[in-house]
Amino acid sequence: MTPPGSILIVGASAAGLSTAEALRRHGYEGRLTLLDAEPHLPYDRPPLSKQVLAGLWEPAKARLRSPAQLEALGARFVRGDRAVALDAGTRSATTASGRVLSADAVVIATGLTSRRLPGQDGLAGVHTLRGLDDALTLRTHLAGARRLVVVGEGVLGAEIAATARGLGLDVTLAGLGHTLLGDQVGDVIGALLGRLHTARGVRLRLGAAVESLSGENGRVTGVRLATGDPLPADAVVVAVGSRPATGWLAGSGLTLGDGVECDTRCRAAEGVYAVGDVAAFEHEGLGRRLRLENRTNATEQAQVVAANLLGADRPYTPIPYFWTDQYDVKLQMHGLPAPDAELSVTEGDPEQGRFAAVYREGGEITGVLGWNMPKQARVLRQRSLGAWQRSQPLSSA
Amino acid sequence: MKVTVDEDKCCGAGQCVLLAPEVFDQREEDGIVLLLDAEPGPDQHALVREAAAVCPAAAIEVTEDA
Numbered sequence: 001m002t003p004p005g006s007i008l009i010v011g012a013s014a015a016g017l018s019t020a021e022a023l024r025r026h027g028y029e030g031r032l033t034l035l036d037a038e039p040h041l042p043y044d045r046p047p048l049s050k051q052v053l054a055g056l057w058e059p060a061k062a063r064l065r066s067p068a069q070l071e072a073l074g075a076r077f078v079r080g081d082r083a084v085a086l087d088a089g090t091r092s093a094t095t096a097s098g099r100v101l102s103a104d105a106v107v108i109a110t111g112l113t114s115r116r117l118p119g120q121d122g123l124a125g126v127h128t129l130r131g132l133d134d135a136l137t138l139r140t141h142l143a144g145a146r147r148l149v150v151v152g153e154g155v156l157g158a159e160i161a162a163t164a165r166g167l168g169l170d171v172t173l174a175g176l177g178h179t180l181l182g183d184q185v186g187d188v189i190g191a192l193l194g195r196l197h198t199a200r201g202v203r204l205r206l207g208a209a210v211e212s213l214s215g216e217n218g219r220v221t222g223v224r225l226a227t228g229d230p231l232p233a234d235a236v237v238v239a240v241g242s243r244p245a246t247g248w249l250a251g252s253g254l255t256l257g258d259g260v261e262c263d264t265r266c267r268a269a270e271g272v273y274a275v276g277d278v279a280a281f282e283h284e285g286l287g288r289r290l291r292l293e294n295r296t297n298a299t300e301q302a303q304v305v306a307a308n309l310l311g312a313d314r315p316y317t318p319i320p321y322f323w324t325d326q327y328d329v330k331l332q333m334h335g336l337p338a339p340d341a342e343l344s345v346t347e348g349d350p351e352q353g354r355f356a357a358v359y360r361e362g363g364e365i366t367g368v369l370g371w372n373m374p375k376q377a378r379v380l381r382q383r384s385l386g387a388w389q390r391s392q393p394l395s396s397a
Numbered sequence: 398m399k400v401t402v403d404e405d406k407c408c409g410a411g412q413c414v415l416l417a418p419e420v421f422d423q424r425e426e427d428g429i430v431l432l433l434d435a436e437p438g439p440d441q442h443a444l445v446r447e448a449a450a451v452c453p454a455a456a457i458e459v460t461e462d463a
């Protein structure tokens with residue numbers, strides 16, 4: 001197959017940038033354009049809720065690559081201009097400023113948009129955290145705030161609560177779920193995380209729906225739970241999940257479900273691929289459609305998309321993985337266990353704050369967790385979770 | 398080829414070890430990257446480049462010989 005003469009990548013964060021790098025690494029010499037809505041050089045998102053929010057890292061440290069490395073890519077970067085439409089048939093994208101960018105192949109890497117609460121817009125002091133500017137705005141606000149309410153018991157909400165406690169704020173975390181990260185790690189580990197937060201002084205209001213945001217004179221004063229309880233705050237973070245950023249693809253001709261629907265090769269249409277948080281791909285090993293919102297998925301999927309753009313025929317069959325750092329705990333999760341999977345500790349001791357565990361469903365190991373045991377968890381993953389990938393023929397790019 | 402790692406950025410995912418176990422390992426106590434070979438031989442180059450590419454903390458830097 002002749003590689004496409006030109007490739008347009010929409011979204012220049014981890015997934016989009018990694019795709020560009022992988023293309024060049026595999027010898028692609030065609031024209032490469034990266035379009036991004038943000039004006040910043042590509043930066044990494046996991047540190048935003050931790051090191052950047054805590055003020056431990058200046059924003060430049062969260063850059064994915066140095067300006068010299070970006071320069072060496074030999075790509076055209078179009079920054080600060082949002083894609084507003086795509087024609088999948090002609091592979092041309094239109095931007096907010098009216099540019100029309102066409103290419104022989106298009107890669108969609110537009111990531112996620114944070115969900116918001118009704119009444120959030122127009123109320124000062126209510127934040128979401130998705131981008132660098134969000135993190136810096138929140139950091140500035142927290143420096144002068146006393147009481148923070150975090151809405152959302154997922155990874156992002158829990159990390160922000162932990163960081164804010166480290167900054168000395170009074171923190172309450174409210175969430176619909178009954179345990180922290182319950183959907184990702186199950187109730188047993190979720191309860192352990194809850195104990196950790198409580199011990200550090202965070203008030204947890206779990207299993208609690210937020211009814212509304214309260215405000216006075218355009219400024220937030222707290223949130224009200226469905227139980228009627230008010231939670232006063234001078235800062236509120238809304239971390240109630242995200243949706244794939246596909247609004248600009250309406251009318252593109254692509255199939256949009258929970259993300260851009262693609263096949264096992266991450267292909268959404270002839271010459272159109274999706275990568276990262278926005279891509280809903282068929283996982284051949286698991287036999288179902290998946291969309292993964294985690295950092296490793298961005299770079300791993302990029303390798304496969306780049307290879308397939310250059311004529312390979314590789315299925316994307318990742319072992320899902322995420323990590324989260326909260327206080328002095330480093331949590332690593334490999335696999336995709338159901339919330340009711342049976343957990344057993346295989347190494348270490350939860351009471352000592354250091355252990356590895358496996359999740360079993362019907363006798364089969366479907367997840368591996370490390371609690372301050374990253375290496376041991378990775379070794380367990382190699383022993384226990386290879387099957388999804390081993391069954392796949394390995395073809396190189 | 399020269400390889401450098403940034404321990405401060407490393408998140409302990411171990412993706413590098415999965416790809417290139419002859420060049421990378423992880424510390425037992427906290428999972429942070431251990432660079433076993435800062436100037437790996439040619440048979441390792443493709444794996445090391447891929448490890449740097451997929452590192453979820455952008456903590457691996459590869460300098461190619463001029």
